[in-house]
Amino acid sequence: MVPVTVAAASLVTVTAAAAGTASWRIVLRDADERVVHQLDAQDEEFVWAGQTRVFPFAGGVSAGTLSFEAVTPVTLTQLQCIAADGSPS
Numbered sequence: 001m002v003p004v005t006v007a008a009a010s011l012v013t014v015t016a017a018a019a020g021t022a023s024w025r026i027v028l029r030d031a032d033e034r035v036v037h038q039l040d041a042q043d044e045e046f047v048w049a050g051q052t053r054v055f056p057f058a059g060g061v062s063a064g065t066l067s068f069e070a071v072t073p074v075t076l077t078q079l080q081c082i083a084a085d086g087s088p089s
Helices: none
Strands: 002-006 009-016 019-030 034-044 051-055 060-068 076-083
Touching: 002 076, 009 019, 009 034, 034 051, 060 076
Parallel strands: none
Antiparallel strands: 002 060, 009 051, 009 076, 019 034, 019 060
């Protein structure tokens, strides 16, 4: 798990090392380990090695954790949580 403080998130990007299909869960927890937001991705296809996919993500946390939990085997080259920019929708 990675310590994280983010007022609000809007996206998560996942970059796979190899082409294929994978399933995972990304969980944002507060300092007391309560789940603030969970993204379940099932059977997501990466067409080529190094492809980055973008997924909507919501929630904010102070001194919490962000964890990536693989449901099927997958090797990542990057996992990125992108904070909301504060602009009105």
